[in-house]
Amino acid sequence: MRSCYWMKHFHLFRRYASHFTLQLTRRYRYIDVHKQIFVMSQEEGKNRNKVYKVVLTGGPCGGKTTGQARLCSFFESMNWKVYRLPETAYIFLSGGVKFTSLSKEDAYRLQRNLIKTMMQIEDTFFDLANTCEQNCLLICDRGLMDGSAYLDPTDWERMKQENGWNSVQLRDNRYNQIIHMVSAANGAEPFYTIDGHNTRHEGLDTARKLDEITAAAWVGHPYYDVIDNSTGFEEKVNRMISTVCSRLGIEVNDRLSSESKKRKFLVKSLAPESMFPGYQDFDVQHYYLSSPSRKTQARIRKRGQNGYWTYTHTMRRQVQDSMVEIRMSISEKDFNILYEQRDAKRHPIYKKRRCFLWNNQYFHLDIYKEPNPERCKGLMLLETYTALKGDDLPLPDFLEIEREVTGLTEYSMYNLSLKE
Structure with missing residues (x-):
């Protein structure tokens, strides 16, 4: 039953991916x-x-x-x-x-x-x-x-x-x-x-x-x-x-x-809570799933606050020259079924995600928590979506930013989760 459930979602991915391929000849592009x-x-x-x-x-x-x-x-x-x-x-x-x-x-x-x-x-x-x-x-x-x-x-x-x-x-x-x-x-x-x-x-x-x-x-x-x-x-x-x-x-x-895209920054140290503008903290858990195809990444996410949770199922696949990512909201029951399909070669990832607005820009600060692999110890990553490039993007002045790590594979969650 669990295998059938997973394959249903895999077929959903294929249906969406084929839809995008078809649209290449129409008005959309990748x-x-x-x-x-x-x-x-x-x-x-x-x-x-x-x-x-x-x-x-x-x-x-x-x-x-x-x-x-x-x-x-x-x-x-x-x-x-x-x-x-x-x-x-x-x-x-x-x-x-x-x-x-x-x-x-x-x-x-x-x-x-x-x-x-x-x-x-x-x-x-x-x-x-x-x-x-x-x-x-x-x-x-x-x-x-x-x-x-x-x-x-x-x-x-x-x-x-x-x-x-x-x-x-x-x-x-x-x-x-x-x-x-x-x-x-x-x-x-x-x-x-x-x-x-x-x-x-x-x-x-x-x-x-x-x-x-x-x-x-x-x-x-x-x-x-x-x-x-x-x-x-x-x-x-x-x-x-x-x-x-x-x-x-x-x-x-x-x-x-x-031209908006996600930019990611390595944060050296966490500022006191009093220095942050109004924020919301969430507990986040990610679990990578075994995939029927080596070209496909799949994971589930549990994101919650004060004991209330949302659940998401994400699949990523390379289609032509683009990485297609499908995210679907799922129920707690579906989450628990997919949880049994965890990839034994990867660690679960635990984070505290702090969401806040600064200078009219929406930021996520991911603070990696125990239990996590050793490479995640003390790791903090700041993310935002923006069309601004280079130094044109003002960053929160109360955070000590070490450097930009946008596009660096060693800071992708998929690679951070890999067991040695």
């Missing part, structure tokens, strides 16, 4: 060998269609509304079905509700009901996507964690406890990707405006603060992209669309330009 193709965390609908859920969030005047419309048009042109989920808070705000006029307890109850309403709206769209005949993209105008940005931390913890919620469930398991569109108030001040928005009244300082707390609410999601104002608005929107394409494993020849 990302070059230095940029992996990720087919990640997608769900399959009842008709074997892809279902992908992305949250568009951000501060005031960040380009979210325009970005949603452009993202919708882009994927519809590729024959995807696109559902645009409305911003639930707007229903209340446009209906005359003013949060500032509510008592603290009334605001708490409204926020709780807003989140429950959002859950129901999302679940209705998710159910529609599940039976869609086409590949389906769901664009959520904000997500559940946005609500936490407007509550005191103690009230947010109280709300989760009263309703049986947890952050891993609300943040990590529900959506495939989070995109934060940075407010024009942070880096593009001349373009910040409240004109044409009946529910927007924020000045620059307030907008910056809202942008900051909204961004912090999503820190910890495994696939979180921050789109800043380092370029003009047109390029900003294109970068946003490109991140979705990149995460889905498709890149379009001449319709978008994106």
Whole structure:
């Protein structure tokens, strides 16, 4: 039974890989060998269609509304079905509700009901996507964690406890990707405006603060992209669309330009916790699996916080000149079945992953933990996705960076796990 389960997932990999090969003659091309193709965390609908859920969030005047419309048009042109989920808070705000006029307890109850309403709206769209005949993209105008940005931390913890919620469930398991569109108030001040928005009244300082707390609410999601104002608005929107394409494993020849790739840095020593901006820590376990093909790498991951876990199954295979990587969310039961297929020639890898935002850039700091092979002792690697090259990328000034190790095979987890 276990062998059949593994082969089912191997055949899924082959189906996706053959899909990419077929598309080479159409409008897609492979990302070059230095940029992996990720087919990640997608769900399959009842008709074997892809279902992908992305949250568009951000501060005031960040380009979210325009970005949603452009993202919708882009994927519809590729024959995807696109559902645009409305911003639930707007229903209340446009209906005359003013949060500032509510008592603290009334605001708490409204926020709780807003989140429950959002859950129901999302679940209705998710159910529609599940039976869609086409590949389906769901664009959520904000997500559940946005609500936490407007509550005191103690009230947010109280709300989760009263309703049986947890952050891993609300943040990590529900959506495939989070995109934060940075407010024009942070880096593009001349373009910040409240004109044409009946529910927007924020000045620059307030907008910056809202942008900051909204961004912090999503820190910890495994696939979180921050789109800043380092370029003009047109390029900003294109970068946003490109991140979705990149995460889905498709890149379009001449319709978008994106040079973003993962960069990795060796960290010499760990700074005190007080020096980090707001962060989320996760326990991460990786196990490599025996593979039916020497050209295929396979692993499972268990990632958790406060006793709540997400599970991922990843396969990598060289296809033509590119490394294709497929990531799928799986259940705990499936994880335990695949766990029995561990590769006896490789160690499990244990890490603490610290996720944080610094200078509008999303970073992962992987701190390798015991029990690990000797070569991992004291190892710390900082990772981020960026289009910036060389010294153009500002690195956290509170960390002592030894050197860049992007592309060095001795720092790949696959090689670090090998038994001697």
